[in-house]
Amino acid sequence: MKLVFATHNQNKVREVQALLPKTITLLSLTDIGCDEEIPETGKTLEANAILKADFVTNKYGYPCFADDTGLLVNSLDGAPGVYSARYAGEQKNSDDNMDKLLTELKSKKDRTARFETIIALNLENKQHIFKGVVEGEISTAKKGKKGFGYDPIFKPDTHEKTFAELPLEVKNKISHRGKAIQHLLTYLKSLTNDPGY
8 A cells, every 4th residue: 555644754655654554655745846834833743634634635636644742741731732833933853843942941940841732634535633642741851862752851750861871662552643653553453354464
């Protein structure tokens, strides 16, 4: 099966491809020749995921899934949330975003946070929504070189290290995106009687 993951982010593609069975060929937006910026004007993570999946399916005709992820910090009333990628501006720079968040948390005692990923899948003229959540806290400084986005400052409850310090195979098992993808895979496997799917 050929399935489009509606992203240009090769880090995301590598993370997800590592979770997929070999029977699924994952295509990125680059692979299908989609160079335009898909608008993310939704007010929620789910709305943005649906916008992206529908854009690809309607324009290119592929079965497609799209994700939107947000970091929700409790002491900041759920910010940056849906604006996580552009928290420090439209340049969408991860270091700028982390620096802004660390600055805003300097005077806060509560550093608890959670990552949420919503996946919208368009397959066989139906749409399905999957969700993954991981609880944790924001560290006081950037740690680790792996991962991307806010990974260097997010420490999941189950580990003493940030996502950026953990091996990819460990992160994939516990991360928000990993959990959402597992729900997606469970659904895809339910469509066939082949246990090796």
